Amino acid sequence: MKTVDSSTGTLIFEIVKNQRPKQIRWEDFLTIRDDANRLFFIHALSQNLEQLQKCLPAVAANPLIIERCIDPNAISGVFSYERVFVLQLPVTADWLLSRYIKITLLCLQNTLVLLSEEPLSFNASFLSDELLSSIYRQKQVISMLYVLLDGVVDHSSEIMLQIRRTVDDLEQDMLNDDEDSAKQLLDFKRALAHFEIALEAKHRTMTALLSADTASIDVSTLREPLRDVITHIEHSQRYVDRIEDRLSELHHHLTLVLQEKTSQRLRILTILSSIFMPLTFVAGIYGMNFRYMPELDWHYGYPLVLLGMLGMAVSLIIYFVGKGWFK
Missing domain, CATH: 3.30.460.20 (CorA soluble domain-like)
Structure with missing residues (x-):
């Protein structure tokens, strides 16, 4: 020892x-x-x-x-x-x-x-x-x-x-x-x-x-x-x-x-922005406080606007899928 x-x-x-x-x-x-x-x-x-x-x-x-x-x-x-x-x-x-x-x-x-x-x-x-x-x-x-x-x-x-x-x-x-x-x-x-x-x-x-x-x-x-x-x-x-x-x-x-992952995230954000941009535009129009807006008096005006907005969103999604943006 x-x-x-x-x-x-x-x-x-x-x-x-x-x-x-x-x-x-x-x-x-x-x-x-x-x-x-x-x-x-x-x-x-x-x-x-x-x-x-x-x-x-x-x-x-x-x-x-x-x-x-x-x-x-x-x-x-x-x-x-x-x-x-x-x-x-x-x-x-x-x-x-x-x-x-x-x-x-x-x-x-x-x-x-x-x-x-x-x-x-x-x-x-x-x-x-x-x-x-x-x-x-x-x-x-x-x-x-x-x-x-x-x-x-x-x-x-x-x-x-x-x-x-x-x-x-x-x-x-x-x-x-x-x-x-x-x-x-x-x-x-x-x-x-x-x-x-x-x-x-x-x-x-x-x-x-x-x-x-x-x-x-x-x-x-x-x-x-x-x-x-x-x-x-x-x-x-x-x-x-x-x-x-x-x-x-x-x-x-x-x-x-990491750059590719960042680009992928930006691509998804861009697609979401592209989808919601026309919907935001429509919502902005019917959110204005004018006294005379004929569509407001239509009985089916509200569901038709919602249906139109849904159609625009679906159409954009189909378009982006066809272009391969979700790959």
């Missing part, structure tokens, strides 16, 4: 070759962290600023690093400091609600630190038990970093499949409720635009890492596998472009359907 350190809000694992990762206390980490033959993975779960300010200086004494980690506007990028290499990129928490979590990775000679602006569950988001197990099997910080970045990109690919299924469901729903689908379509386009921005941030970070030159860790061994990760991101970007085109086509189709 994983136990979070109460003073720093962190989970600390010592990764030992051919052994299960061993969770250690923060105080124990401070005493053995300088041993180059040991490897550590730290997951900072706490969002408490005081706890972060307590644990961060121990692994990254540079105040610029701490400021970068807690800056809410610092979304992505690669930064090299003395003995510390920093990466930041967004991770999708809920693409439909456009909710993203910024993660920060601090790479030291023998320690990889993962910080997030919101808690990351071990059974949710990209940080699965399988991914953590793969991280624990690595023998170098740079290998742990690659596994973690690859997990982030694989998580984006899974989100792409969710987006595809959501768009497919939307296309089916459009057959039942056009007006509600129009609102959903606009929400999907907005959420997809935010997801594309997050992909661009990941691509920017990975590309910067590809050309990074730092003395803190050896990035050269990461360049070849990192190109494959960048290729996956670019594939996701192209896929997003295709989905955006598909949503645009659906929006165009939906607009035409």
Whole structure:
């Protein structure tokens, strides 16, 4: 069972070759962290600023690093400091609600630190038990970093499949409720635009890492596998472009359907207006208050006028039906 350190809000694992990762206390980490033959993975779960300010200086004494980690506007990028290499990129928490979590990775000679602006569950988001197990099997910080970045990109690919299924469901729903689908379509386009921005941030970070030159860790061994990760991101970007085109086509189709329905309603209103216009004219004539109107003295004047008005209405209806206006 994983136990979070109460003073720093962190989970600390010592990764030992051919052994299960061993969770250690923060105080124990401070005493053995300088041993180059040991490897550590730290997951900072706490969002408490005081706890972060307590644990961060121990692994990254540079105040610029701490400021970068807690800056809410610092979304992505690669930064090299003395003995510390920093990466930041967004991770999708809920693409439909456009909710993203910024993660920060601090790479030291023998320690990889993962910080997030919101808690990351071990059974949710990209940080699965399988991914953590793969991280624990690595023998170098740079290998742990690659596994973690690859997990982030694989998580984006899974989100792409969710987006595809959501768009497919939307296309089916459009057959039942056009007006509600129009609102959903606009929400999907907005959420997809935010997801594309997050992909661009990941691509920017990975590309910067590809050309990074730092003395803190050896990035050269990461360049070849990192190109494959960048290729996956670019594939996701192209896929997003295709989905955006598909949503645009659906929006165009939906607009035409709504216009057709509006035209149908206007046609019905026009037919009704055409039918009642002569009837209104007749009613207007016999509604005038003139003293001498011979028809008013006819015994059958009232039923004859009603019969004439009914005849006009029926004749107009037959005419419009013959012209196909009710189809």
